[in-house]
Amino acid sequence: MKISIFGTGYVGLVTGACLADVGHDVICADVNQAKIDGLKQGIIPIYEPGLENVVKTNVSQGNLRFTTNAEEAVNHAEVIYIAVGTPPDEDGSADLQYVMAVGKTIAQLMQSYKVVVNKSTVPVGTADKVTAVIQQTLAERGFAAEFDVVSNPEFLKEGAAVADFMRPDRIVIGTSSKFAEDIMREVYAPFNRNHEKIIVMDVRSSELTKYAANCMLATKISFMNEMANIAERVGADIENVRKGIGSDPRIGYHFIYAGCGYGGSCFPKDVQALAQTARQFGYVPEILDAVEAVNYRQKHKLFEMICKHYGVWDKAEKGETKDILKGKTFALWGLAFKPNTDDMREAPSRVLMEQLWEAGAKVQAYDPEAMEETQRIYGQSEDLRLCGTKEEALKGASALVVCTEWKTFKTIDYKQISQSLEDKLLIDGRNLYRKKSANEHNISYYGIGVN
Ligand code: UDX
Secondary structure (H helix, E strand, C coil), X not given: CEEEEECCCHHHHHHHHHHHHCCCEEEEECCCHHXXXXXXXXXXXXXXXXXXXXXXXXXXXXXXXXXXXXXXXXXXCCEEEECCCCCECCCCCECCHHHHHXXXXXXXHCCCCEEEEECCCCCCCHHHHHHHHHHHHHHHHCCCCCEEEEECCCCXXXXXXXXXXXXXXXXXXXXXXXXXXXXXXXXXXXXXXXXXXXXXXXXXXXHHHHHHHHHHHHHHHHHHHHHHHHHHHHCCCHHHHHHHHHCCCCCCCCCCCCCCCCCCCCHHHHHHHHHHHHHHCCCCCHHHHHHHHHHHHHHCHHHHHHHHHCCCHHHHHCCCCCCCCCCCEEEEECCCCCCCCCCCCCCHHHHHHHHHXXXXXXXXXXXXXXXXXXXXXXXXXXXXXXXXXXXXXXCCXXXXXXXXXXXXXXXXXXXHHHHHCCCCXXXXXXXXXXXXHHHHCCCEEECCCCC
């Protein structure tokens, strides 16, 4: 089938590459000329395991092409995906200007029937808005053409996006048009061979499904972080509690890891956006607000632990943080918001680094993938040294803080830590290590929800 994708960001690129990989004839369009030029040469602007290979293979086979020419993309396909960004507005609601602009472009250029597929994560009601803008633009053109707007949310995890796309748990299609449904079934037929994964529903339920999935996952994390904070106070260990409750299949072992908060491009944005939608519809979203509030607090927790250890929490609590950690240098392991990505969006490490700098401390950091991205965000600074290895980050540091659970951090040489760190302090934001082992090496250890 001939398919076009507008937007070569994370979602658009993975979608385009994977649809090409199963044999569709795909054009990816973007307004960013430099990005398109790079993609034509196989330069992938994001780090995503397996993606480069899929892009290069399909480009060389001729079934994946890149363009900045919207007309070429619109005329190429009957199925056109909108996969452009929906950044949060000031009030947390999703900014739809890019989605609407693509809808308008499609309507200005289309010569025949199109299925317009909303792949971007968009608030409930967006498909109706896209329908309206296409109708209005067609009317302005004085051109009559049929079209359907379908909601088809993605459930891709960064770091596993290609695998998730190729072997989806489910494929949600929101449409009330049987014609569009059949076309979408054909698009996804290669992914639907072994058992039925396609769930067809009305457009608004499909739009809400995406938010409900992410908000449920974010809720599990904030819930566990709340349990961890209670565990600390009552003398329990959240890691035991996690195993104890995860064994109940109704709860399950996934997404119940306490830590220094969730980040990324989805959870924070989607929780806020759904809360905002709820408010717009006159409903006060108590749970969503709490999920967000707990996460905000959790991201500030590492700094609190550090301040408490150094006996300066009294000041920090009153907001008198300036220079309270002057002279200290913190080794940071892990900058990305989670392992297997270079994505720093909403990463807990950023909140910590910014607080440490405000407190007059220096940071020397190591991350297997996110160093360039960190450099891009923070530039050159005396207070941030990016180190080539995790060992180098320890040299001359006062303490070590772990923000991301990369595999390489899972083994730790306590002897080396003890010898390298001036203050022999280990703050474990992902509960990778055992307090007992650290203490045996004279290291002060603090984890999340452990005693
Ligand atoms: C998420 C959803 O998982 C995916 O289905 C959706 O399409 C997009 O949003 P992603 O943002 O890639 O994917 O990250 P995910 O792996 O879900 O992790 C999100 C954050 O939660 C990370 O910061 C991670 O460290 C944190 N997390 C996850 C926890 O703190 N505890 C857990 O138990 C699981």
